[in-house]
Amino acid sequence: MLEVRDLSVSYGKHRALDGASLKTGRGEIVVILGANGAGKTTLLKAMCGICEGRVGGSVQMGGEELLGLAPDRIVETGIALVPEGRGVFGDLTVEENLTLGAYAKRARDEEAGNLERVLTLFPKLGERRRQTVRTMSGGEQQMVAIGRAMMSNPQVLALDEPSLGLSPLLCKELFQSLAAVRKAGLGILLVEQNAKQSLAIADRGYLLENGEIVHEDSAEKLASDPAVQKAYLGAA
Numbered sequence: 346m347l348e349v350r351d352l353s354v355s356y357g358k359h360r361a362l363d364g365a366s367l368k369t370g371r372g373e374i375v376v377i378l379g380a381n382g383a384g385k386t387t388l389l390k391a392m393c394g395i396c397e398g399r400v401g402g403s404v405q406m407g408g409e410e411l412l413g414l415a416p417d418r419i420v421e422t423g424i425a426l427v428p429e430g431r432g433v434f435g436d437l438t439v440e441e442n443l444t445l446g447a448y449a450k451r452a453r454d455e456e457a458g459n460l461e462r463v464l465t466l467f468p469k470l471g472e473r474r475r476q477t478v479r480t481m482s483g484g485e486q487q488m489v490a491i492g493r494a495m496m497s498n499p500q501v502l503a504l505d506e507p508s509l510g511l512s513p514l515l516c517k518e519l520f521q522s523l524a525a526v527r528k529a530g531l532g533i534l535l536v537e538q539n540a541k542q543s544l545a546i547a548d549r550g551y552l553l554e555n556g557e558i559v560h561e562d563s564a565e566k567l568a569s570d571p572a573v574q575k576a577y578l579g580a581a
């Protein structure tokens with residue numbers, strides 16, 4: 346469904362991403378593990394048409410080339426980004442935040458149906474639809490951000506470090522809700538430093554080091570790989 350081929354990004358002379366290739370299919374959770382500065386955010390931004398650097402290579406959704414398209418046009422092809430730091434509007438209610446996510450043409454006619462779907466997937470948001478987002482916990486705000494991205498009726502949801510700053514309990518809840526999103530048939534591309542919990546729900550994973558994909562395997566194999574354990578799972 347989503348296919349990235351040989352994607353490179355340079356900021357001036359600095360090559361932040363160097364020939365990265367990856368795929369995400371329907372109903373699949375794919376995790377990209379990488380340390381700080383590995384190029385994870387750059388990869389997601391380049392895919393979504395919002396990267397400040399020089400971008401080369403190819404990003405396709407269902408065979409359509411995305412590189413060179415405007416960001417709003419990219420949303421129309423069925424990819425939605427949940428940026429790092431969430432970007433929710435604290436002074437607005439849950440429902441107002443969700444409704445703001447329905448601006449894409451592909452979603453406008455089905456706003457009511459999509460809202461129902463999001464509130465079914467995240468019952469907590471349904472209970473709190475009139476609550477001001479600023480007053481919610483970090484994990485709940487992250488769910489608002491994911492719900493808002495889902496209001497564009499995407500086929501692929503791309504998330505930039507959604508577990509950042511969450512307590513272990515909230516992390517667990519978050520990853521459980523991503524598993525529910527996958528069940529709804531979406532593909533999920535998850536950029537994370539939290540290797541343990543993300544590999545536990547993922548199907549496949551890629552390791553990104555200094556802008557290059559250095560390894561690809563099933564999530565199960567990655568979780569038991571000694572090199573991965575040492576670099577990302579805090580093993581000695």
Ligand code: ATP
Pocket residue numbers: 356359361379380381382383384385386387388397398
């Ligand atoms: P983190 O986990 O710390 O967010 P990351 O893996 O998401 O890291 P990126 O934010 O993609 O990494 O950054 C990759 C490299 O590109 C870094 O060296 C960073 O300094 C550089 N970089 C990112 N954005 C820009 C920019 N707009 N201008 C110049 N350099 C940038």
